[in-house]
Amino acid sequence: MLKVEKLDAWYDTSHVVQGLSFEVRTGEIVTLMGRNGAGKTTTLKTLMGLISRPGGSVTFDGQEILTQPAHKRYHLGLAYVPEDRRIVPGLTVRENLRLGLIAGKDVKHEATRIEEIAKTFPRLAERMDQEGTSMSGGEQQMLAIARAMMSKPRMILLDEPSEGIMPVLVDEMFELFARMKSEGTTILLVEQNVERALNVSDRAYILDQGQIVHEGDARALLADKDIQDKYCAV
Ligand SMILES: Nc1ncnc2c1ncn2[C@@H]1O[C@H](COP(=O)(O)OP(=O)(O)OP(=O)(O)O)[C@@H](O)[C@H]1O
16 A cells, blocks of 8 residues: 655655655555664654655655645645644634534535444543543543544654553553554554564564665564563663
């Protein structure tokens, strides 16, 4: 579904993503792991068109997207939840959700889509008219994911969704990812919570200093504490 070949990204002269090649197949959950600063967030931003002048190739369902603007990538069925969530202050949960609809594509299905999302995210259903930013960090993260799901993306990129969230909501969140997968959404996950992430993933790639240093089946990686200690210990 997503094929990344020799991806490069820079901040000025700093070469932070160095020739990454990896793929995410339809229906999979794939985790990108690695220490702080390894280049995970930059990789996701590059996939979404938020880093200028990248190098290499990224195809989504066979179509080159690296040269496409960010909004075109959303139209093709990719969605992204950034680390900082970007819940809009002053807007209710429902109004924040509306922002996830793609203008001209699915706005006419708004009411139905909000109902469907409310079933998947019961915590939000109870809070539709509450201001989004007044919710707990975990609930805001749920809202950010729900908003990205409004346009029914075929694939979603999630950056550190469990960061700073209380454990009970982290449990809910990982259950949610398994459910999203069973309902047909492909997921590329960036997570520091290695054990949780590997438990829901099919495969994983480990990044170190902008390069992939290891890849494998999630179960095998879960059992490989040496690799986890070497590349993922904070
Ligand atoms: N806007 C920026 N300008 C310059 N350098 C940046 C910028 N953002 C990130 N970097 C640098 O790029 C490198 C990769 O950062 P990135 O955020 O992609 O790593 P990460 O693996 O996601 O880490 P973290 O888990 O801390 O978010 C780091 O050395 C970081 O300091």
